[in-house]
Every structure is written in structure tokens, then in C-alpha cells.
Amino acid sequence: MSSATLDARYWDQRYAEGNSPWDIGAPSTPLATFLEGLADKDLRILLPGAGRAYEAEYAHRLGFTQVFPMDLTGAPFEDLLNRCPEFPKEHLLVGDFFAHDAEYDIVLEQTFFCALDPSLRSTYVEQMHRVLKPAGQLVGVLFDSVPNPVGPPFGGSEEEYRSLFTPLFPGVSFARCYNSIPPRAGRELWLKATKPTPYAPIDCNFYDHFEAAATLKEMVTIQLRDGSELQGSIVDLFVREQIEWMRLSDGTEVRLDEVRDLHRPQHG
Ligand SMILES: C[S@@+](CC[C@H](N)C(=O)[O-])C[C@H]1O[C@@H](n2cnc3c(N)ncnc32)[C@H](O)[C@@H]1O
Structure with missing residues (x-):
């Protein structure tokens, strides 16, 4: 010291x-x-x-x-x-x-x-x-x-x-x-x-997209409310201290209510 x-x-x-x-x-x-x-x-x-x-x-x-x-x-x-x-x-x-x-x-x-x-x-x-x-x-x-x-x-x-x-x-x-x-x-x-904000639970329909993208191991683009953008595949969806999170393939963890938009690949 x-x-x-x-x-x-x-x-x-x-x-x-x-x-x-x-x-x-x-x-x-x-x-x-x-x-x-x-x-x-x-x-x-x-x-x-x-x-x-x-x-x-x-x-x-x-x-x-x-x-x-x-x-x-x-x-x-x-x-x-x-x-x-x-x-x-x-x-x-x-x-x-x-x-x-x-x-x-x-x-x-x-x-x-x-x-x-x-x-x-x-x-x-x-x-x-x-x-x-x-x-x-x-x-x-x-x-x-x-x-x-x-x-x-x-x-x-x-x-x-x-x-x-x-x-x-x-x-x-x-x-x-x-x-x-x-x-x-x-x-x-x-x-x-x-600084975390109080959690605002996300709409069920929106959640379904995260689940489908995770199940299909899709490469997705995620736009966050702070204007930044992330890319990767979702390897886990989980709840910690009553907050819903996802983990991406590179280990990044994102609160679901911070996501403004999720872009999934077009199928068919
Ligand atoms: C190493 S200097 C860095 C100055 C500046 N950020 C830079 O990169 O040139 C650290 C500065 O923190 C200020 N400082 C130290 N303790 C502080 C405190 N408790 N509150 C506000 N400023 C403090 C010092 O006066 C000093 O100007």
C-alpha cells in the first residue's frame, strides 16, 4: 500500500x-x-x-x-x-x-x-x-x-x-x-x-423466438436497447434472481428485456 x-x-x-x-x-x-x-x-x-x-x-x-x-x-x-x-x-x-x-x-x-x-x-x-x-x-x-x-x-x-x-x-x-x-x-x-433496471418481463411471443433460435442453434443478430448489436447462437436461456437471461456461444450473457430486436435467419 x-x-x-x-x-x-x-x-x-x-x-x-x-x-x-x-x-x-x-x-x-x-x-x-x-x-x-x-x-x-x-x-x-x-x-x-x-x-x-x-x-x-x-x-x-x-x-x-x-x-x-x-x-x-x-x-x-x-x-x-x-x-x-x-x-x-x-x-x-x-x-x-x-x-x-x-x-x-x-x-x-x-x-x-x-x-x-x-x-x-x-x-x-x-x-x-x-x-x-x-x-x-x-x-x-x-x-x-x-x-x-x-x-x-x-x-x-x-x-x-x-x-x-x-x-x-x-x-x-x-x-x-x-x-x-x-x-x-x-x-x-x-x-x-x-446499472440494472428493474426487470420488465418480456412478451411470450417474443420469448418463443428466443427458444426457437436456441433449439435450432441459429446464428442470430441481437439489437440491444442501448443501440449496440451482438451476433452469435443462443446456447442457453435461464432465470437468475427472477430475471430471464440468454447466454451466447461466446459466453456473453444478456438480459432478455435489454433486447430490442432479434433477427433470425429466414427459413424456406
Ligand atoms: C492518476 S490521475 C488521472 C487523471 C486523469 N483521469 C488522466 O488520465 O489524466 C487521478 C486523478 O484523480 C483525482 N482524484 C483522486 N481521488 C479523488 C477523489 N476521491 N475524488 C475525485 N478525484 C480524485 C486526482 O486528483 C487526480 O487528478
């Missing part, structure tokens, strides 16, 4: 000394790509531990209107305002993420989790769950690296992250990033954790 107390004074001093090796001087490509794919420019987006907030600037320049960078210290926001004087100052949140009380559609993670004392990891997951609206998403990058007891950064593995997130975000996924910046290539996982 780091011997330093990772409070506002600690981070303030790091910025004052220019000791910020995490700062890549530009929006992280996985987050930039994610933002480019969002159509609704009025989504409320929080960036906790935003630092110099390149991703917030990028989102603002893309036309997002509700972007809220947050940091324990206001020092790095001076840099943001120098780069982008028109960024709405009333959206700059200086304070402790763990004491923050508001709701967002999206929370973006970028070297915030790994900068926190590891004893806060479960609380981080709980607080993320609290600040997200139902169906809201926490997305971003987590390092896939050996634990580093003298962080920050503290490191961690997919296995550890999965067991931390699954209780509150059962569908959480970690995919190796394909678009990391070169110095981080192969070391970043794309985190996607959606």
Missing part, C-alpha cells in the same frame, strides 16, 4: 510539481472512440478524477452539452480552461467523488480507479452504482497489470475486477482494448458496466 495519504493535498502537490506521468496530453483513444459513437448529445456524463480533463474537452467539442469533469483538486482544471476557455465553468466539479450526490447516464473511467487506494475499490463500485441512473453505464479503461502495492497506480487484474463489479453490475464486461495509445497497448481493458 502507498504510504502517502492520497488526499487533495497530495494530488495538488503532484500537479504543482508537474509530476503527472499518467497525463497523456490528449483524449485517450478508447474513450474518444466511445464518445464519437454516442448520438444523444444531452446525455449527462461524469468524468471522476478527470485531471486535466482531455476527454471532457473532447466531449464538449463534439457537442455534448452535459459534461461534468470532477476532481479532488481544481488545479488541473486551469489547464482545461486555458485550452478550452468556453468550457462551462459551472460544470467543473471540485470535490470528492465518494461524497458526490447526483445522477448520470454515463460515467467515464480513465486512470481514476487505479489511482485510488485499493481499500476503496468496493466503495468505488458502490458509488458508481449510486451515481448512475437505471440503465446508465460506467465505461472506460482499466489497466490489466500485476498489483502494485506502492502505487499509484495500483494495478489489478480482470479476475479481481470481475469479482468486484459482478454483484452490482451482473452483466459487466472487460474486453481487451484494440485502440489503446501505443505505450498502453495490450495493457488496457475496456470496462462496460450497466
